[in-house]
Amino acid sequence: MSAAAAPGAHDGAVLRAEGLGKRFAGGWVLEGVDLALHPGEIVGLVGQGGHGKSVLLKCLAGLLAPDAGRVVAFGEDLATLSSVRLAKVREAYGYVFQNYALFDFMTVADNVAFPLRQRGDADERAVKALVRERLAEVGLAAAVGLYPRELSGGMKKRVGLVRATVTDPDVILYDDPSAGLDPVTSSKIFELIARMQERRAGSAAIVVSHDIDRMRAICARYVMLERGRVVFEGGEEDVAGAPRAVSDFFDLDGAGVLA
Amino acid sequence: MIRALDATFGAVGRGYLALARTVGGIVVLFGRILRAMVPPRFDRDETWRNLYDVGVKSFPIVVVTALFVGAIMVIQSAFYVKRTGATGLLGYGVGFSVFAEIGPILIGLMFSGRVGANTTAQLGTMVVTEQVDALRTLAIDPIRYLVVPRFVTMLLMMTLLMVLGDAFAVLGAAGTADAMLGVDWRVLVQGLLEAHFLDEFFMGVVKASCFGVSISVISCFYGLNVRGGAVGVGRAVNASVVANAAAIFVLDFVIGTLYTVM
Amino acid sequence: MVNDVHVAPPAPPRWYESLFIAVGAPFTAVGRELRGDVALAFAALGAIFRGAAGRRAVVQQAYAVGNRSLFFITATLGFLGLISVYQVATQIQQILPDFSMLGAAFIQLMIREFAPTITGLMIATRVGSGIAAEIGSMVVTEQVDALRMCNADPVEYLVAPRVLGSVVMVPMLSIYAVLVATLAGMALGHAVFDIPTQTFLSLRLVKGPDIVLGLVKAVSYGFWIPIVAAHAGLSATGGSAGVGWATTRAVVATSFAVVLLDFVISGASYVIFSV
Numbered sequence: 185m186s187a188a189a190a191p192g193a194h195d196g197a198v199l200r201a202e203g204l205g206k207r208f209a210g211g212w213v214l215e216g217v218d219l220a221l222h223p224g225e226i227v228g229l230v231g232q233g234g235h236g237k238s239v240l241l242k243c244l245a246g247l248l249a250p251d252a253g254r255v256v257a258f259g260e261d262l263a264t265l266s267s268v269r270l271a272k273v274r275e276a277y278g279y280v281f282q283n284y285a286l287f288d289f290m291t292v293a294d295n296v297a298f299p300l301r302q303r304g305d306a307d308e309r310a311v312k313a314l315v316r317e318r319l320a321e322v323g324l325a326a327a328v329g330l331y332p333r334e335l336s337g338g339m340k341k342r343v344g345l346v347r348a349t350v351t352d353p354d355v356i357l358y359d360d361p362s363a364g365l366d367p368v369t370s371s372k373i374f375e376l377i378a379r380m381q382e383r384r385a386g387s388a389a390i391v392v393s394h395d396i397d398r399m400r401a402i403c404a405r406y407v408m409l410e411r412g413r414v415v416f417e418g419g420e421e422d423v424a425g426a427p428r429a430v431s432d433f434f435d436l437d438g439a440g441v442l443a
Numbered sequence: 444m445i446r447a448l449d450a451t452f453g454a455v456g457r458g459y460l461a462l463a464r465t466v467g468g469i470v471v472l473f474g475r476i477l478r479a480m481v482p483p484r485f486d487r488d489e490t491w492r493n494l495y496d497v498g499v500k501s502f503p504i505v506v507v508t509a510l511f512v513g514a515i516m517v518i519q520s521a522f523y524v525k526r527t528g529a530t531g532l533l534g535y536g537v538g539f540s541v542f543a544e545i546g547p548i549l550i551g552l553m554f555s556g557r558v559g560a561n562t563t564a565q566l567g568t569m570v571v572t573e574q575v576d577a578l579r580t581l582a583i584d585p586i587r588y589l590v591v592p593r594f595v596t597m598l599l600m601m602t603l604l605m606v607l608g609d610a611f612a613v614l615g616a617a618g619t620a621d622a623m624l625g626v627d628w629r630v631l632v633q634g635l636l637e638a639h640f641l642d643e644f645f646m647g648v649v650k651a652s653c654f655g656v657s658i659s660v661i662s663c664f665y666g667l668n669v670r671g672g673a674v675g676v677g678r679a680v681n682a683s684v685v686a687n688a689a690a691i692f693v694l695d696f697v698i699g700t701l702y703t704v705m
Numbered sequence: 706m707v708n709d710v711h712v713a714p715p716a717p718p719r720w721y722e723s724l725f726i727a728v729g730a731p732f733t734a735v736g737r738e739l740r741g742d743v744a745l746a747f748a749a750l751g752a753i754f755r756g757a758a759g760r761r762a763v764v765q766q767a768y769a770v771g772n773r774s775l776f777f778i779t780a781t782l783g784f785l786g787l788i789s790v791y792q793v794a795t796q797i798q799q800i801l802p803d804f805s806m807l808g809a810a811f812i813q814l815m816i817r818e819f820a821p822t823i824t825g826l827m828i829a830t831r832v833g834s835g836i837a838a839e840i841g842s843m844v845v846t847e848q849v850d851a852l853r854m855c856n857a858d859p860v861e862y863l864v865a866p867r868v869l870g871s872v873v874m875v876p877m878l879s880i881y882a883v884l885v886a887t888l889a890g891m892a893l894g895h896a897v898f899d900i901p902t903q904t905f906l907s908l909r910l911v912k913g914p915d916i917v918l919g920l921v922k923a924v925s926y927g928f929w930i931p932i933v934a935a936h937a938g939l940s941a942t943g944g945s946a947g948v949g950w951a952t953t954r955a956v957v958a959t960s961f962a963v964v965l966l967d968f969v970i971s972g973a974s975y976v977i978f979s980v
Contacts, residue, residue, distance in 0.1 A: 553957070556957045623972060684956050
């Protein structure tokens, strides 16, 4: 389903931020951020709250326009695209929002079917079958006809996850998928993320989270933001040589693993 | 058929009960405000801050609204006066409609939109972020600390703004008559003065004071009863402005008839 | 949270500069607001003419604007009818007790001015704040972002149906408002001043231009109220305070839009067409 975004000339990265900067009224929230996402990898984006992680994700998805630098997705600069091209490129994205962002005027099934229907060429019967299948996979077969307000936080998160991945996108952005969930549910969510990634070989993801322990299971590489700048980039084996603030973050309660 | 009837009457009944509960809650809050004011011991800083806030916030919108109301009323009067040719009646039409009726209603609606809605949003946000609970744990009565200053402020400000609004409405009417309708502004002002609208003017100011009371009590009521996060605050503001508008029209009628009877 | 920005602190403004700032700030704010409203209006018109607004969504919004406002309009316009007749009749009584023209003038004035404008103000209050609260909540809960990620244009999806629904319903409500106010006024005139209902219910002053003027007003209110309110909602930022603030802004901006449109339309029609 990634017909949208296939032009070849992009040195292997599906998504790339170059010198990205974003300014709000109070000053720069992101400054000089370089980041590349390659097919098949899951990058963990970490850092303290309010240091620009969500803003970075929104810039990468073209929801916010950067004030400096650029975002290149599938070889194309997002800022230069016409709305039609941008729509094509966005079809290759999946986005899991921090606050679920389920449409509260639609049922669960309609929420999940929405990205499929928006493509226009969908056969309604196939859509319904796919929606039911994907919801059943995450244990929500019974919730098909419910409205978001009738769901618990963990259920909403799962619906959001299914909605973001139902089109089998090339790039999935997860904005704090386990925020506010209890440990058991959080583990389930991360298992689901891993499963979504296995389904489509070559799809890439960025996961924003504070949950280092659970991220270890799925992320090979990490990027850490502090005050809007990248202060660390690499695998967990590189943490030892990094500044104190970085190793502290990774060391939080997993000392054994690192040693 | 019976099911449909049942559903209709059920809905009507539920609506009526909800209305009764809201009106009851508002009246109770009004009583508690009055009770809290009996030894007049309200927070002077909070009151002063509110007075400044409300005055600064609503002054421009009230002035501009009043100018336009005057202008609109003079255009409407001109439509009738034109046929008789008695331009002296222009001032009469403007004065009567603006002082007694349209001025208080429109300035009341604007004040409710600007200050009332803002109060509901402010108090609602304080409730949602548990600041009101925090006050209670400090043994500070939210009615005395938050509501009474707002009550005093809105009563005072609405009265003052009405006097000011009448003046600006006359200004707007005179300007429009002169510039758009080709009637000398002095003719309009003279017609207005000769009509002796002191009674109407005072009735308008009394109406405005009552609107000040109702707007403060209603918007504080909806603000303090917010449930359910950001969405709840938005809904409360919506409900608050609707209730305020309804109250303005009902009060307008009640005061209008009482005033003429007495 | 953010890096320090090293800039020389600006010199404090002189007194005349701060005067200019104080006088000019509201104008630039209104200008920015107007520009945003007009841009959104064009986007919404584009979406409507592309036929992008779903029929079901339009019907839903028309129901929300129209049917759900019936009680509110009945109450407010009913009381307006009562008090207007009461005050004007009291005034007439003191001068010359001749009520023969009262009803005819009342009905004419309701049609050309008060029914559409007061209905517009009531819809601005009820529906304008509702739209801003709804869309503002969708913005802060990232639902608008989610729409855009699914390639659904928020203007097509959220604004266009509301505009269509309201353009249809505000004129309907205005017609209803004329009826309610007239009946209320007639009842009061009959009960308090002994005005025969046949005398009151006179259409002899109502001419075509009055009806056209009233409808033009109603349609323009119906178009601009959802635009201004949606613009306020879409500009909401940050949590519950943001939604509350957007809703407040919408009430003032939509009410003021109604007053402004009333002035422009009444003035233009008087000066140009003498209506």
